[in-house]
Amino acid sequence: MAGRLAQRHNQPKETIRTKIRKNDTVKVIAGRDKGKVGRVLEVNRETGRVLVEGVMMSKKHVRPNPAKGVKGGIAERESTIHVSNVMIVTADGKTSRIGAKTETVGGKTRRVRVAVKTGETLDKK
Numbered sequence: 001m002a003g004r005l006a007q008r009h010n011q012p013k014e015t016i017r018t019k020i021r022k023n024d025t026v027k028v029i030a031g032r033d034k035g036k037v038g039r040v041l042e043v044n045r046e047t048g049r050v051l052v053e054g055v056m057m058s059k060k061h062v063r064p065n066p067a068k069g070v071k072g073g074i075a076e077r078e079s080t081i082h083v084s085n086v087m088i089v090t091a092d093g094k095t096s097r098i099g100a101k102t103e104t105v106g107g108k109t110r111r112v113r114v115a116v117k118t119g120e121t122l123d124k125k
Helices: 002-010
Strands: 027-029 036-044 050-054 057-062 073-078 081-082 084-089 097-104 108-115
Touching: 027 050
Parallel strands: none
Antiparallel strands: 027 036, 027 084, 036 050, 050 081, 057 073, 097 108
């Protein structure tokens, strides 16, 4: 039995598909920080969580380390939040789901993200 468990745990985990990317502006729609707006700093596809600037702040006790220039004390930093609890914010400040459409520019076809509510293109290029 132990051999089968080891085999199962060594398999690569299935990544969670998400349409939210780094540097997107998102709004928290559920949880203790509901209503806060921030920029996505990091997306973790293995756990399905995102790190949003100024959201889910937690305190961490830090030991001083003079060699690294770290001052001791209680530091505040962001914690991750599940990707289902955030929604993208469009340029006019409305939250929307994310859809996709194909766009042809100069003979090249590419897939771009669009806001479902407003039809606004979310990709910069």
